[in-house]
Amino acid sequence: MRDDIIGAISTPPGEGGIAIVRISGEGSIKKVKQIFQARVSSKDLLVQKPFMLTLGWLKDEEDEILDEVMVATMKAPRSYTGEEMVEINCHGGVIPARRCLQRVLSTGIRLAEPGEFTRRAFMNGKMDAAQAEAVIDIIRAKTDRGLKLAMKQLEGKNSDYVKELEDFLVEANMLVEANLDFSEDVGDLDYEQLRQLLLKTSAGIEKMLKSGELGDIYKEGISVSICGKPNVGKSSLLNALLRKERAIVTDVPGTTRDLIEEYINIKGIPVKLIDTAGIRETRDLVEQIGISRAQQAVRDSDLVIFLLDIEAGMNDEDRAIYNDIENKERVIVLINKDDLMVKNISEEDTKKNFPELKVIWASTKEDIGIQELEDVIEKMAVTGLMDYDNLGLTVSLRQKESLLAGKKYIQEALDAMGEVTLDCLGVDLQNAMASLGEITGRNLKEESINRIFKEFCIGK
Ligand SMILES: Nc1nc2c(ncn2[C@@H]2O[C@H](COP(=O)(O)OP(=O)(O)OP(=O)(O)O)[C@@H](O)[C@H]2O)c(=O)[nH]1
Ligand SMILES: [Mg+2]
Numbered sequence: 001m002r003d004d005i006i007g008a009i010s011t012p013p014g015e016g017g018i019a020i021v022r023i024s025g026e027g028s029i030k031k032v033k034q035i036f037q038a039r040v041s042s043k044d045l046l047v048q049k050p051f052m053l054t055l056g057w058l059k060d061e062e063d064e065i066l067d068e069v070m071v072a073t074m075k076a077p078r079s080y081t082g083e084e085m086v087e088i089n090c091h092g093g094v095i096p097a098r099r100c101l102q103r104v105l106s107t108g109i110r111l112a113e114p115g116e117f118t119r120r121a122f123m124n125g126k127m128d129a130a131q132a133e134a135v136i137d138i139i140r141a142k143t144d145r146g147l148k149l150a151m152k153q154l155e156g157k158n159s160d161y162v163k164e165l166e167d168f169l170v171e172a173n174m175l176v177e178a179n180l181d182f183s184e185d186v187g188d189l190d191y192e193q194l195r196q197l198l199l200k201t202s203a204g205i206e207k208m209l210k211s212g213e214l215g216d217i218y219k220e221g222i223s224v225s226i227c228g229k230p231n232v233g234k235s236s237l238l239n240a241l242l243r244k245e246r247a248i249v250t251d252v253p254g255t256t257r258d259l260i261e262e263y264i265n266i267k268g269i270p271v272k273l274i275d276t277a278g279i280r281e282t283r284d285l286v287e288q289i290g291i292s293r294a295q296q297a298v299r300d301s302d303l304v305i306f307l308l309d310i311e312a313g314m315n316d317e318d319r320a321i322y323n324d325i326e327n328k329e330r331v332i333v334l335i336n337k338d339d340l341m342v343k344n345i346s347e348e349d350t351k352k353n354f355p356e357l358k359v360i361w362a363s364t365k366e367d368i369g370i371q372e373l374e375d376v377i378e379k380m381a382v383t384g385l386m387d388y389d390n391l392g393l394t395v396s397l398r399q400k401e402s403l404l405a406g407k408k409y410i411q412e413a414l415d416a417m418g419e420v421t422l423d424c425l426g427v428d429l430q431n432a433m434a435s436l437g438e439i440t441g442r443n444l445k446e447e448s449i450n451r452i453f454k455e456f457c458i459g460k
Helices: 028-035 094-106 116-123 129-140 144-155 157-181 191-220 234-242 285-300 316-324 347-353 370-381 386-391 397-416 422-440 446-453
Strands: 006-009 018-024 036-038 053-059 065-074 085-091 222-227 260-266 269-275 303-309 331-336 358-361
Touching: 006 094, 006 116, 018 028, 018 094, 018 116, 028 036, 028 065, 028 085, 028 094, 053 085, 065 094, 085 094, 116 129, 116 446, 129 144, 129 157, 129 397, 129 422, 129 446, 144 157, 144 191, 157 191, 157 397, 157 422, 191 269, 191 386, 191 397, 222 234, 222 285, 222 370, 234 260, 234 269, 234 303, 234 331, 234 370, 260 370, 269 370, 303 316, 303 370, 331 370, 358 370, 397 422, 397 446
Parallel strands: 222 269, 222 303, 303 331, 331 358
Antiparallel strands: 006 018, 018 085, 036 053, 053 065, 065 085, 260 269
């Protein structure tokens, strides 16, 4: 672990009110003192109270003023990284921030690697691995709900939950070890007690995995494609959901020829909406390509809205499109243009044709059924997972792998109980503990640590 002084611009590039250059490492304040002159000349950064801002100027090599800045100092271990830190607030904008950073680096401070500040926080015990992963989720949160979940992880909710499970394993391991060492004193191993402990742990892991699946929906979102034959109102539906005229709408069949993707937030779930070209037989090459893209989008998306035009009714063309959709349980049927007088689709028709499916009667023109559609999308996205809502955990891919490995070892122990020697059982338990231990990352290998931080940006 390197412990030199690192620096980076921590605010995003571009124009802004201010930009912040962050510096961390033993001796940071002394370095900045060399290039900073306080407005009130008696103020000395070295003795300034931590977390207080000092106004002054950043000076270049010729002692000319580079920028007017505010400087905050923090002393170890009371900082983000746990090290001595300085934050220089300079004027926002690409050039001031870059010049400020250059000046900082000219004092011998090294440019930080992506995620290095957070990595140092992790190394210095300021946060565990699960919490470090939460930092990236916070930065990338797409909805309030996603942010809330990430904040819980940062507070240590995942870690607390895993620790509870680890305690069960420790207890189980103690039972086994006691019998290994002093079998005459303790009598035979209470297999039933051991079994209960392992089942409890395994159930806890399963709950965490399910909660993670739910968390993923709020974190990563889902994709929803809109399909149907030309002119049924697919683009009108996209616009209605977006509440803006995004896609071209005309009464000419075959208006949309390419995929149109837009993001919306449905009750905290980030949803990628995909409007597609109306599917039909055509000799037009461009339209053909659009249609094959539409079919691919329907295959790839999590949910499919299948549109029908109430006036046009349902003909063989519609039936063919519907029959081509795989996994019908992810389909929502939307009968559009319900504002029209002429209705060629009745409730009996839909009951007959889509007995298992959710059918919504809508008019994109009159804004009817759009709210209901949103409700249905939300409900379908979280089907089977709502029971785990109260746990409120998000689980990263890395954590998921550790949980699955832990579960596998516990299952092995359960299967082998009574059939193998106690020390074999002990090995399974040790492996299970090691797997769960990876989540908070006490004994994480360099490679896994790198994996956590490789997604970070510079300056975080
Ligand atoms: N009366 C009525 N007309 C609608 C409604 N929704 C769409 N339309 C009309 O239907 C026509 C086709 O709408 P689009 O949204 O372009 O249909 P589309 O399915 O995207 O068509 P393609 O892109 O050609 O596949 C337009 O003239 C719309 O104004 C509705 O709810 N009621
Ligand atoms: Mg269209």
